Amino acid sequence: MGFMRSPAFAALFFGALSSMSLPIGALIGIAAKPSRTVISAVMSFGAGSLMAAISFELVNPAVERAEAGFAPLAVGLLLGCLVFIVLSRASDERGGAARTRSTLLSSLRSKKKREARGILERLAAVDILRSLPADQVQAIVPYIARRSFAKGVPVFEQGGAGESMYIIDSGTVSIEYVDAAGKRSRVAELGPGQTFGEMALIWNAPRTADAIPSSDAAAFEIRREDFELLAEASPELREAVGALAAERGRSGFIPEAAVSGERWLREASRHLDESAYRPSETELKTAAAASHGGGATAIWLGLLLDGIPESLVIGASMSGFSASPALIAGLFMANLPESLSSSTMMKESGARTGRIMWMWTSLVIAVGVGALLGNLVSASLPPTAHSLFEGLAAGSMLAMIAQTMLPEAYERNIRMVGLFTVLGFIATVFFHTVG
Numbered sequence: 001m002g003f004m005r006s007p008a009f010a011a012l013f014f015g016a017l018s019s020m021s022l023p024i025g026a027l028i029g030i031a032a033k034p035s036r037t038v039i040s041a042v043m044s045f046g047a048g049s050l051m052a053a054i055s056f057e058l059v060n061p062a063v064e065r066a067e068a069g070f071a072p073l074a075v076g077l078l079l080g081c082l083v084f085i086v087l088s089r090a091s092d093e094r095g096g097a098a099r100t101r102s103t104l105l106s107s108l109r110s111k112k113k114r115e116a117r118g119i120l121e122r123l124a125a126v127d128i129l130r131s132l133p134a135d136q137v138q139a140i141v142p143y144i145a146r147r148s149f150a151k152g153v154p155v156f157e158q159g160g161a162g163e164s165m166y167i168i169d170s171g172t173v174s175i176e177y178v179d180a181a182g183k184r185s186r187v188a189e190l191g192p193g194q195t196f197g198e199m200a201l202i203w204n205a206p207r208t209a210d211a212i213p214s215s216d217a218a219a220f221e222i223r224r225e226d227f228e229l230l231a232e233a234s235p236e237l238r239e240a241v242g243a244l245a246a247e248r249g250r251s252g253f254i255p256e257a258a259v260s261g262e263r264w265l266r267e268a269s270r271h272l273d274e275s276a277y278r279p280s281e282t283e284l285k286t287a288a289a290a291s292h293g294g295g296a297t298a299i300w301l302g303l304l305l306d307g308i309p310e311s312l313v314i315g316a317s318m319s320g321f322s323a324s325p326a327l328i329a330g331l332f333m334a335n336l337p338e339s340l341s342s343s344t345m346m347k348e349s350g351a352r353t354g355r356i357m358w359m360w361t362s363l364v365i366a367v368g369v370g371a372l373l374g375n376l377v378s379a380s381l382p383p384t385a386h387s388l389f390e391g392l393a394a395g396s397m398l399a400m401i402a403q404t405m406l407p408e409a410y411e412r413n414i415r416m417v418g419l420f421t422v423l424g425f426i427a428t429v430f431f432h433t434v435g
Contacts, residue, residue: 008375011315015371018314018331019307022360025339030347030356034340040412041420042337047405048424050397053330056432058313058394062387072384076391080309083392084399091302098287099302099342102407108279108287116141116277119220120268122167124261128198131244134259134267136230136237141272143226148218149173155197155211155219162200162207164223168192171217176210189214201227202245300359304366306338306404309396311367312389315374330428334405341408 028034034042062073091097097107119141123129129137146169149155155166158178166173168190175188175196187209190196196211201224231238279287310331339360346356378389409417 007379008315008372011375012368012372014328015311015314016364016368018310018328019335019364019367021332021336022339022363023357025336026343026356026360028336029340029343030353033344033347036412037416039337039341039344040409040414040416043341043405043412044409044417044420045424045427046334046337047401047409048421048426049330049428050334050401050405050424051421052425052428052432053327053334054313054394054397056428057327057330058390062390062394065383065387067383069384069387072387073391076388076393077395077398078391080392080395080397081399082395084305084309084396085403087305088302088399088403091305094301097302098345099306100338100404100408101284101341101345102411103302103404104284104287104345105279105411106407108283109277112277112279113272116272117269119144120265120272122193122220124265124268125193126165126167126195126198128201128244130259130261130264132240133234133236134264135271136234136240138268138272139234140222140227140230143223143230145221145223146218147221149213149216151213151215151217153213155213156207158207158210160207162197162203162205162224164221165195165198165200166211166219166221167195169218169220172214173217173219174212174214176212177208178210200224202241300362303338303342303359303363306400307335307363307367308370309393309400310334311370312374312393313397314367314371315376315378325431325434329431333424333427338405338408341412 059073063070088103092103092107097103120138123137123140147166149171155173156163170192173190173196174186175190176184177187178184197207199205200207201222231241314327314331343356343360347353374393378386381389406417406421409420
């Protein structure tokens with residue numbers, strides 16, 4: 001019973017109280033299915049509220065702690081930010097990105113960026129493409145499709161129309177020529193990284209050979225019609241393609257590219273169209289469903305990562321048995337939109353209501369325990385270390401606002417973000433004046 005009358009127990013109570021809005025927000029999200037506009041408004045309100053709470057309850061007291069000075073606070077803010085970024089990225093790579101739409105979007109965008117870079121590396125190995133302006137050709141990346149071919153089934157046949165070029169990703173493809181007497185001979189056996197059919201992009205002529213997979217194969221396809229549309233929109237590219245076609249007609253071959261593959265790749269990567277990274281709605285829903293089906297633990301850890309800093313803040317800021325009304329109110333209002341947004345997305349992805357509610361309820365317990373530990377640790381710290389500790393928590397929370405809450409609000413409805421962020425800030429300032 002003595003423990004229940006201790007400041008540590010009070011920290012546990014206030015930590016749990018501040019996070020009770022998590023299951024409440026989850027229930028609202030599941031039952032009401034709020035619109036994107038409502039989620040954006042509530043999320044930005046919570047972000048503004050949390051920023052005010054950090055300013056009043058962490059940064060300002062640490063700044064006024066004369067014996068500690070500014071340096072420990074500044075170091076703590078920076079370290080807290082970096083720790084959050086590293087742990088958040090690790091969580092996202094293991095499936096935790098599905099906790100909100102914005103984190104999942106960011107994770108998929110990074111993945112698609114890596115894939116786009118990989119495609120550009122393959123394009124840089126193609127002489128014809130490397131002879132064209134890199135800053136223009138890169139725009140073809142979103143239109144490149146990966147196709148699979150069965151062994152023995154021709155990709156195209158001699159005499160057919162040249163409609164696409166191919167870059168082999170896996171397997172082998174045999175290029176075979178049939179002469180006038182019907183005799184078949186193998187011209188080349190191509191493997192991963194090699195190309196065939198590339199003359200279709202610049203020279204409107206029938207195929208000069210058969211392309212037949214020697215094994216099951218996969219290749220990246222660039223369609224002539226997509227390439228022509230790109231050339232029509234770019235005078236520079238159209239002129240370069242025309243010059244190559246004229247040289248092909250005059251000499252019968254394409255000259256070797258004057259630009260090295262490495263240089264071409266750097267230039268193409270620098271101009272890569274952002275639309276190449278943007279995931280479609282279908283990709284978002286598919287990734288969310290896959291994550292909620294098999295990555296529930298990673299999602300929970302990602303949510304816990306968002307909650308750890310606030311729990312430490314509560315414990316560290318306790319004065320005896322009391323906590324700041326502004327801090328508790330600010331955290332309560334900040335937690336509500338996060339669970340509301342995440343639960344709405346989880347439900348849309350097919351997650352069960354029972355699992356969703358258990359995830360958020362368990363976080364209430366985790367935040368309470370974190371506040372207890374924060375109180376026990378901070379109570380024995382000297383002023384300098386206490387300022388460092390507060391800075392760590394504040395830096396983590398600011399990074400969380402910048403990387404999770406505000407991007408989620410922007411993603412839902414960018415026009416609402418500024419107004420409701422300020423309203424949230426005002427609300428917490430009001431609680432601070434009352435306190």
